[in-house]
Structures are given as C-alpha cells and as structure tokens.
Amino acid sequence: MYNTADVIIVGSGVIGCAAAYYLAKKGVSVIVLDKDDSIGNGGSSRNGGGVRQSGRDPRELPLAMYGVEHMWPTLSEELGIDVEYHKKGNLRLGKTEKHKEILQGLTDRAVACGLDVRMIDGNEVREINPYLSEEVTCASWCATDGHANPLLTTLGYYKNARALGVRFITGEEVVELQKIKGKLKRVVTKKNVYEGEKVIVAAGYESRSIIQSVGIDVPMRAELIEALVTEAEPKMFEQMLGTADADFYGHQTDHGSFVFGGASGLESTAKDNGKMITASITAPCICRGIMKYIPKLADAKIVRTWAGYEDICIDGIPVISEVEEVPGLILACAFTGHGFGISPVVGKLLSQMATGEETMLDIKEFRYDRFHANI
Ligand SMILES: Cc1cc2nc3c(=O)[nH]c(=O)nc-3n(C[C@H](O)[C@H](O)[C@H](O)COP(=O)(O)OP(=O)(O)OC[C@H]3O[C@@H](n4cnc5c(N)ncnc54)[C@H](O)[C@@H]3O)c2cc1C
The missing domain is CATH 3.30.9.10 (D-Amino Acid Oxidase, subunit A, domain 2)
Known part of the structure; x- marks a missing residue:
C-alpha cells in the first residue's frame, strides 16, 4: 500500500523535518503529514531564531548544550545550506x-x-x-549562545529529507490515531489513512487533540x-x-x-x-x-x-517520549517557546527512539507520564 512507511511523522515543523532527515539518513522510510498547504508554517517559520543555553530549565540544558557543542556548528555544512548560525553570545x-x-x-x-x-x-x-x-x-x-535562521534551518532539513526519499504530504489534517492488536498502527486524516510501525507526533499544540484519540494527554x-x-x-x-x-x-x-x-x-x-x-x-x-x-x-x-x-x-519543558500504553507512539511536543534551539538534537533523538537505538542523551526528564496531580 502506498500510504505505508516505517515511520509516519505528524507535523512538518523543524522538529518533524529534522526527525525525518535523521531517520532517512539511517535508511528508514518516512512519510511526513501536515495539515497546512506549506511546510513548516507553524512556530518553525515564525520564531526569533534564538539558539540559547542560558535561561533554560536545568532539565533541558543538556540538550541545548549538546546542540551548541556538537550539532549547530556543522549544520550548514551537513545540510548544504547556510542556516546563518552565529555563536556570538x-x-x-x-x-x-x-x-x-x-x-x-x-x-x-x-x-x-x-x-x-x-x-x-x-x-x-x-x-x-x-x-x-x-x-x-x-x-x-x-x-557560547547564539542564533540561526529558522526558515533556512527548516528548509534545509526538508530539502535534505526529500532528497533522501522522505515523502511530505501537505493538506493532510490528522484527526485520529488508531491501534491494531494493541499497537499503534494507523494515522487517520480527513481524507486518507496511513500506516506505520512508529508514529511521531510533532504537531505543536495540536498534538494534544491528536494523541487524545488514543487516550493520552499532555498538559499544555x-x-x-x-x-x-x-x-x-x-x-x-x-x-x-x-x-x-x-x-x-x-x-x-x-x-x-x-x-x-x-x-x-x-x-x-x-x-x-x-x-x-x-x-x-x-x-x-x-x-x-x-x-x-x-x-x-x-x-x-x-x-x-x-x-x-x-x-x-505546564512544567515548562517539552515532552519527548515513547508511550507505554500505546506502543509505537512517540511524542515530540510542548516545546514551550524554545524548541527551535534544540531542534537538531531533538530530531536526532527521535530518529534513535524510532529505530530502537539507545539515545545519545538521557531523556527521562521528558517523559509523558511525569505529570501528577498536586493534591
Ligand atoms: C513568535 C515565536 C518566537 C519564538 N522564538 C524562539 C526562539 O527564539 N528560539 C527557540 O528555540 N524557539 C522559539 N520559538 C519556539 C519554536 O518556534 C518552536 O518551539 C518550534 O518551532 C517547534 O517546532 P515544531 O516542529 O514542534 O512545531 P511547529 O513548527 O509549530 O510545527 C507543527 C506542525 O504541525 C502541523 N499540524 C498541526 N496540527 C496538525 C494536524 N492535525 N495534522 C497534521 N499536521 C498538523 C502544523 O501545520 C505545523 O506545520 C518561538 C515561537 C514563536 C511562535
């Protein structure tokens, strides 16, 4: 069936595009779905371009520091497009x-x-x-803080992912996820049904209603x-x-x-x-x-x-997590206004999670089930 891939990604923002790129580099087949007619027309093309470590929550800081040390300095070269990264403080x-x-x-x-x-x-x-x-x-x-161009960064990941065979389908609004035999399998849009072994939901705030269709919630x-x-x-x-x-x-x-x-x-x-x-x-x-x-x-x-x-x-840091109750589902949302600066790191982590590899950084702080009622 044409609508199948190893990994379906919901959302073509910088997070979805980066994850698609790093997955495709590993030879994984990927479909990216976006409800908009354009790629990256959410926060990823509207943000201020800050690539900051200072002012971050200590739980998020290792991701930001890893990106500044190991990924941003070589990103333009890697993507073959000048993402206008400047590490000038x-x-x-x-x-x-x-x-x-x-x-x-x-x-x-x-x-x-x-x-x-x-x-x-x-x-x-x-x-x-x-x-x-x-x-x-x-x-x-x-x-060691800095800034980069968010439009060029998103475009760079998109173009390279496409060149590696990722299929981007715009105008596809995801309305529901469906499990089959206890495992997430189907991604239902207003027009079509897609199937994948893993589904990464990176649809910003709208991730919330999408994952509620399989009984999961993120307080954002x-x-x-x-x-x-x-x-x-x-x-x-x-x-x-x-x-x-x-x-x-x-x-x-x-x-x-x-x-x-x-x-x-x-x-x-x-x-x-x-x-x-x-x-x-x-x-x-x-x-x-x-x-x-x-x-x-x-x-x-x-x-x-x-x-x-x-x-x-609600607690100021993202959810980057697999979901025990819904095997196959991976969440990447709730970036709380600072997801651009860590997008290369998050994209790479998501590619490791989706392929069952050990992640290069400890991501337990970003689990989906860390929220508890304060009674
Ligand atoms: C004005 C502004 C300034 C910011 N400044 C900074 C900054 O300086 N530094 C920084 O690090 N971060 C900043 N941010 C935050 C940063 O832009 C985001 O954290 C980051 O872009 C998140 O990327 P994303 O891919 O998760 O989300 P998005 O770019 O929002 O992408 C989500 C995608 O999902 C799609 N989608 C939504 N619902 C569905 C559906 N049902 N079906 C299919 N697709 C769907 C949307 O169309 C969209 O393309 C800023 C944000 C804003 C708005």
Whole structure:
C-alpha cells in the first residue's frame, strides 16, 4: 500500500523535518503529514531564531548544550545550506536590583549545570555591545549562545529529507490515531489513512487533540506571541539579546534587518480564529522596550509583524517520549517557546527512539507520564 512507511511523522515543523532527515539518513522510510498547504508554517517559520543555553530549565540544558557543542556548528555544512548560525553570545539585560536578582538566579542555576555563563556590570555590557543604553546596569553573559535562521534551518532539513526519499504530504489534517492488536498502527486524516510501525507526533499544540484519540494527554496550552522585522540597518552587533523583564528579545540578521519578538499580554484580544493574527498593541509594546535599551534603533522602520503559537507545557519543558500504553507512539511536543534551539538534537533523538537505538542523551526528564496531580 502506498500510504505505508516505517515511520509516519505528524507535523512538518523543524522538529518533524529534522526527525525525518535523521531517520532517512539511517535508511528508514518516512512519510511526513501536515495539515497546512506549506511546510513548516507553524512556530518553525515564525520564531526569533534564538539558539540559547542560558535561561533554560536545568532539565533541558543538556540538550541545548549538546546542540551548541556538537550539532549547530556543522549544520550548514551537513545540510548544504547556510542556516546563518552565529555563536556570538547572549546578553540578558537588566536595569534594576530586581532584574539583577532574576539574572543572578538564572546564572547560578546554569553554572551549577556546567554552563559557562556569568554576571557582568553595565560597563562590561557596553564593551561587548556599545549600542546598549546607559540605563543597562547588569546582564548575564553566555558567550557560547547564539542564533540561526529558522526558515533556512527548516528548509534545509526538508530539502535534505526529500532528497533522501522522505515523502511530505501537505493538506493532510490528522484527526485520529488508531491501534491494531494493541499497537499503534494507523494515522487517520480527513481524507486518507496511513500506516506505520512508529508514529511521531510533532504537531505543536495540536498534538494534544491528536494523541487524545488514543487516550493520552499532555498538559499544555497554546499561547500566541509576536515578532517583527525591521528594514536592513548597517551592521551593529552579533549577539542575541534578551531582558530580565522579558519585554523583548532579538538579534540582527545576516541581511541587516533586526528580528525582535515579545508579547504585550493582549495577543488574545485579536480574535484570530486560529489564523495567527497580530494584535495592534503588541508591536508598539515590543518597540517601546527596544527603544529604551537600544536608542539608536528609535528610527528603524518595521517591515512586517507576525504572530505564532507556542505550545506551553505546564512544567515548562517539552515532552519527548515513547508511550507505554500505546506502543509505537512517540511524542515530540510542548516545546514551550524554545524548541527551535534544540531542534537538531531533538530530531536526532527521535530518529534513535524510532529505530530502537539507545539515545545519545538521557531523556527521562521528558517523559509523558511525569505529570501528577498536586493534591
Ligand atoms: C513568535 C515565536 C518566537 C519564538 N522564538 C524562539 C526562539 O527564539 N528560539 C527557540 O528555540 N524557539 C522559539 N520559538 C519556539 C519554536 O518556534 C518552536 O518551539 C518550534 O518551532 C517547534 O517546532 P515544531 O516542529 O514542534 O512545531 P511547529 O513548527 O509549530 O510545527 C507543527 C506542525 O504541525 C502541523 N499540524 C498541526 N496540527 C496538525 C494536524 N492535525 N495534522 C497534521 N499536521 C498538523 C502544523 O501545520 C505545523 O506545520 C518561538 C515561537 C514563536 C511562535
């Protein structure tokens, strides 16, 4: 039957595309299904491109560190496409004593996990980035953090997976999973039925309703956030920036434009009907933050704004897990707004899980059954 493969992947975001690529490299047959008409039209083509280790949950840090050490530096070469990866550091900025406390807490936790990150004062901040305002009094500095281009990374995995024989089928909305003789076998879309020995569900927040069809749940919610891109500016700096207050984050791209992201908290006021529409208040809110930290950008022109959903897990880290009750099912969801930076690692781990190999990193922290009621 044409609709069969060793592995069916639901979702053609960067996670699904990366998993497909690493599986195809092992000679595994793969079908990737996406409900959209385009590849990677979820968070993967809308994100800010941060490849961060600092500010991560300690449980997630080993994945982020592995990626920065072993995968991102050679990814462009591996995929034959420049993913615009730059390992030029991350400054998380603060202006007040409260900010300093927040940054110190994040720094202490990361240092305890072996990450080279430290607190610096305002003068050192401006030695690293002279464009930052005098109001900045402190920052956490992680020299090995960086950023990459999410569209090119997703495209790179997609093109290479296709070249290795992976079949990508768009316009296929998965509505149900079905077990046969106690094992997951069928993936049912609105139009067709597909069969695989393993099924990886990497469909962002919508993974939740898909896996509920076989009685499994992941406690996550969908949250809309926004980003914007400016006209190209002369080259200013290469670091990734964020703030203790989380009022914005961003970087300057190779092309010269700045990509900044953030939230006003009022995104849900844009009644978008699932169409990811921006709220009129959010871009001005992000810009107010940027102008205070980087005064030179006060006159930068915004070319485009957009919104995208994050799949926020109740405990802040993803679910990357096989499911005992449903043999054959593998979950890769709930990335909580930071899945891009770890996507190469997660893709490789998923390929190892689907082929029954021992995973290169311990993934027990990401199990689907770690959630317990707090009674
Ligand atoms: C504005 C924004 C900024 C962000 N910034 C960063 C950042 O700087 N750094 C970072 O690491 N992360 C960031 N993230 C998070 C990051 O984008 C995601 O964690 C990552 O892209 C997750 O990839 P994914 O493949 O799991 O999901 P997605 O890219 O969302 O892909 C899921 C796919 O599943 C498909 N799908 C959904 N339902 C179905 C169905 N029923 N049947 C078939 N297909 C279905 C969708 O169409 C979609 O293509 C940001 C996210 C947003 C929205």
